[in-house]
Amino acid sequence: MDKAVVLRGITKRFPGIVANDRIDLEVEKGEIHAIVGENGAGKSTLMKILAGIYQPDEGEIYIFGKKERITSPGRAIELKIGMVHQHFMLVDRFTVLENIILGAEKRLGIALDEKKCRKAVEELLSLYNFSLNLDARVEEISVGQAQRVEILKVLYRGADILVLDEPTAVLAPQEVKELFNNLRRLKSEGKTIIFISHKLDEVLEIADRITVLRRGRVEGTVLPSRVTKEDLARMMVGKPVMMKLDKEPVNAGDVLLSIKDLVVKESSGKPVVNGVSLEIRGGEIYGIAGIEGNGQKELAEAIIGLREASSGRIKACGRDITGLSIKEIRDLGVAFIPEDRHRQGLVLPMKVWENMILGYHTKKEFLKGKSLNLKAIRRFTKNKVEEYGVRLSSIEQPIEGLSGGNQQKVILGRELSREPKVIVASQPTRGLDVGAAEFVHRELLKMRKKGRAILLISADLEEVLSIADRVGVMYNGKITAEFRPEEVTSEDIGVYMLGGDVKAGEGK
């Protein structure tokens, strides 16, 4: 029997890096084949080659036994390869039905034959047992539903090979379960699934075989029954990884950050943070879990002064900081690790040393008279680079040339070196590979030990549960539940993340 996909010696170079280096891969018909690797290991590049978005520089591709060149996304569809992108490729203002049929419409003359399209999609829904409202606009549906739309899009086009790029990154645990049920159903109908992820538990649960990529190369293909999570992590990183963090008990100190009845409104007047109250003591990490878009970002921005509070008070280090300027708040000892490194944390075209003092450039130690004391700044930057192990060729290089993990280290170096009392860390490990994420976690725990109050906002439930002392679940602008991590399971939190209530037993 012919294999669904065979790759031979696929190489793809980008300026400065080899994203894929002589990759060999074989995917059997009807299997769920996982591809794991750190960020930058070349998973997404490889999948984009399969989807016809990139062309490989070298190598051969065989689809169902025939040698093919996938010259465009359209060609990929013809070859029955369907890509479910990590960032949804949906038209928000179109309905679910319109999104599914777009580009493969059934026609009646020049007009759209909506009836026929609807019938075809409804047949798919019942065949694979998916539930979706075809007339809802995509902007109104949940992330899990949007993902189902993406999957249906490729099924509608008759795809036999489905490529899912980090499909669980945006889902709550319950939604992951549903996705996996759907995938198993697809497999039983004979579809081949290529599943890209860096979440090892999930991969071990769903995959028939796992291929590990590291630095653009295939590290090996393994069976999930024969390996442990630790084995996979070691293959991905190239060295043993500590899966458990040492979290020493720390005695909580005074309340350093307190928020009372905070309301933040969008420009349209709709409250996005709707009456949040919490207190964080020194030596404590308060984790906020929740599906993105439930007000976490706005909460963080309100604390740091980027957004105005419509009502409620925020106190930090004993002072009321509501309405103060960002500079005043930072000078009081509030540090901010923003969720979007590229847009908020750094000025990408600027040099590493410039980024290292950004926002602190008016501090006495960096000034000589009215101008910058370049010598002192360079010395400071070099010290921090060494202390945090930032890998770079020179501190004169633009920071955009650094990897995500190293960029984040620069931000940590800048924000944490001022001995802040309160740290607001918003998605601090987003997009970082296992090693870099571990580093960030250790730094945050170090700060905890030093008696700082830390607010950790993260979409990664595992992260929150592993390092926070208390966990609040944010849903619809409110903190709907609060736990200690040891007294709760991720499934329970997932129910709250979706707006349900465990005690009332009304999980969605």
Next chain:
Amino acid sequence: MFFGELLASSLRMAVPILLTALGAVFTERSGVVNIGLEGMMIVGSFWGALGAYYYGPYFGLLLAMAAGMFMALIHAINTVTFRVDQVVSGVAINILAYGSTRFLSLAIFNMATTSPHVSGLPKINIPVLSGIEFLKPLVTDVSPVIILALVLVPISSFVINRTVFGLRLRSVGENPLAADTLGINVFKMKYAGVLLSGILSGLSGAYLALEHTGMYVEGMTQGQGFIALAAMIFGNWEPKGVLWASLLFGFSEALSFRVVEGGVVPYQFVKMIPYVLTLLVLTGVVKKSTGPAASGVPYERGLK
């Protein structure tokens, strides 16, 4: 009778705005901002008059549409193929239109600012309705282009909302990357949207020259290409909305003529009405209406 005439005049004033605004809907729905519509109207008015002068009004209309389309082609090449800033390209189109018509007018007609008189299409009397006294100004001596413009409203609406072409056009204006991954030719759709806007603006310019004034006059478009953009926004990027918005603008122009004739308010203030209305619409309505998500953003493959 006065009211009937005012309505008829409003309709005549609304037609150039309507035609151009319909074009604007097509280009913006495909994600290309086109502020060169004014320039496309200008070439339409000149080439329309030129064609009509030598070969009659039908040829004039065709030539005007071709000229508008040619300008649109330049805009499309600039913005879609070479990803030039869409506003900059639009401004360039306007300057090019102004300069080229003045030059050609001098070269061909030996007059910089006007053409000789040209005749328009034969006027139509609409049967049955023209018997009603009140409607008389509205339905007698009607330019066929007015009827064409009105018919184009439901047709455009159908094309945009109910055809495969329309669905793809809209998808490209909303999320070109999504459309591209589905095998839709983003560039082709954008070219189609921009070219349609050029054809309609050219027709609109020809209407001004042939049907409205009977000659080409420099500056006869009077910024109506920009007002059409306001009408498009006011009409929420939908042909039917655009119709009502154009009628409103047409009405304000017609009204300003009448008030000028009345002589109560200084003429300069009255002439401001359509433009003040445009400003008010743009400041007041823009917040509430939302255009295509990817409008104005050049699309490039392989970028995140």
